[in-house]
Amino acid sequence: MSSINNAGTYKLGDRTVKRMGYGAMQLAGKGVFGPPKDRDAALAVLREAIESGVDHIDTSDFYGPHVTNQIIKEALHPYPQDLVIVSKIGARRGADASWNPAFSAEDLEAAVHDNLRNLGLDVIEVVNLRAMFDVHGPAEGSLEAPLTVLAELQRKGLIKHIGLSNVTRKQIEDGRKITEIVCVQNQYNLAHREDDALIDQLAAEGTAYVPFFPLGGFSPLQSSTLSDVAARLGATPLQVALAWLLKRSPNILLIPGTSSVGHLRENLAVADLDLPEDAMQELNGIAAKA
Numbered sequence: 001m002s003s004i005n006n007a008g009t010y011k012l013g014d015r016t017v018k019r020m021g022y023g024a025m026q027l028a029g030k031g032v033f034g035p036p037k038d039r040d041a042a043l044a045v046l047r048e049a050i051e052s053g054v055d056h057i058d059t060s061d062f063y064g065p066h067v068t069n070q071i072i073k074e075a076l077h078p079y080p081q082d083l084v085i086v087s088k089i090g091a092r093r094g095a096d097a098s099w100n101p102a103f104s105a106e107d108l109e110a111a112v113h114d115n116l117r118n119l120g121l122d123v124i125e126v127v128n129l130r131a132m133f134d135v136h137g138p139a140e141g142s143l144e145a146p147l148t149v150l151a152e153l154q155r156k157g158l159i160k161h162i163g164l165s166n167v168t169r170k171q172i173e174d175g176r177k178i179t180e181i182v183c184v185q186n187q188y189n190l191a192h193r194e195d196d197a198l199i200d201q202l203a204a205e206g207t208a209y210v211p212f213f214p215l216g217g218f219s220p221l222q223s224s225t226l227s228d229v230a231a232r233l234g235a236t237p238l239q240v241a242l243a244w245l246l247k248r249s250p251n252i253l254l255i256p257g258t259s260s261v262g263h264l265r266e267n268l269a270v271a272d273l274d275l276p277e278d279a280m281q282e283l284n285g286i287a288a289k290a
């Protein structure tokens with residue numbers, strides 16, 4: 001029977017979640033700013049995700065800002081017991097929709113309280129600290145001060161687990177000296193494979209890797225190889241891109257984003273799409289050409 005259970009599970013903090021999750025960023029307005037065009041459609045996507053068995057939702061209070069979390073609360077609160085909501089902090093939106101670093105102790109504490117209030121939670125299961133040394137990709141720089149603040153909020157019971165986003169291997173290793181790092185969320189997909197070695201290391205260490213932009217983000221992936229493989233398998237190219245991630249490493253948790261129930265269904269159906277080895281080999285060639 002078709003079920004997202006077929007994609008398997010992986011450990012996230014002290015919970016086990018299905019590898020097929022949902023990323024809520026697309027539920028805010030254009031540019032991840034302001035309210036969505038169709039709020040009822042956003043509510044419907046979240047409810048359908050939960051009805052289909054999704055137990056891992058990725059969000060942030062800086063989506064909107066506040067809007068996405070408020071929609072999640074309206075759609076799903078009181079939350080199913082098995083639902084793990086993961087949020088992220090470290091940025092503040094400007095009035096012009098810009099993404100600005102927000103790393104002071106006051107910023108971080110306010111961000112955690114904003115998440116708690118807007119999601120209607122007493123404790124957040126996982127909070128990712130989103131590094132902003134370079135907004136577009138991992139760059140070295142010390143995360144000691146903000147992680148120490150987060151670890152203190154964890155001791156106070158506001159956060160259960162801590163993860164890192166947009167980070168280097170060194171930042172993960174340094175972070176582990178301060179607190180347990182339960183997941184890493186960096187950009188990664190078929191065409192963007194800078195983290196290949198990191199993913200294998202994290203898998204060996206039993207740490208979840210949660211790729212953002214799994215479908216290519218604001219410009220979804222396009223490649224003739226991807227289209228050819230998809231046509232052969234009777235799937236869409238973006239379904240094949242997700243299936244490739246599932247097969248790439250067992251510690252990869254998927255959080256594809258969509259504002260459409262139709263796309264959500266297509267994405268969740270990937271749990272039943274097992275890529276043959278020759279298709280994997282062909283798809284592996286895409287990054288080399290990108």
Ligand SMILES: NC(=O)c1ccc[n+]([C@@H]2O[C@H](COP(=O)([O-])OP(=O)(O)OC[C@H]3O[C@@H](n4cnc5c(N)ncnc54)[C@H](OP(=O)(O)O)[C@@H]3O)[C@@H](O)[C@H]2O)c1
Nearest residue numbers: 023024025058165212213214215216217256257258259263
């Ligand atoms: N840590 C970070 O810095 C960071 C950065 C970005 C994102 N994230 C997280 O990662 C999650 C995923 O990233 P993302 O949503 O930005 O990018 P994504 O999942 O790679 O792609 C989303 C885009 O693909 C489209 N799409 C989704 N399913 C589709 C389908 N079946 N067919 C055709 N188009 C489809 C969506 O449009 P429609 O709405 O029309 O479906 C949207 O334009 C986010 O929701 C967020 O939680 C984290």
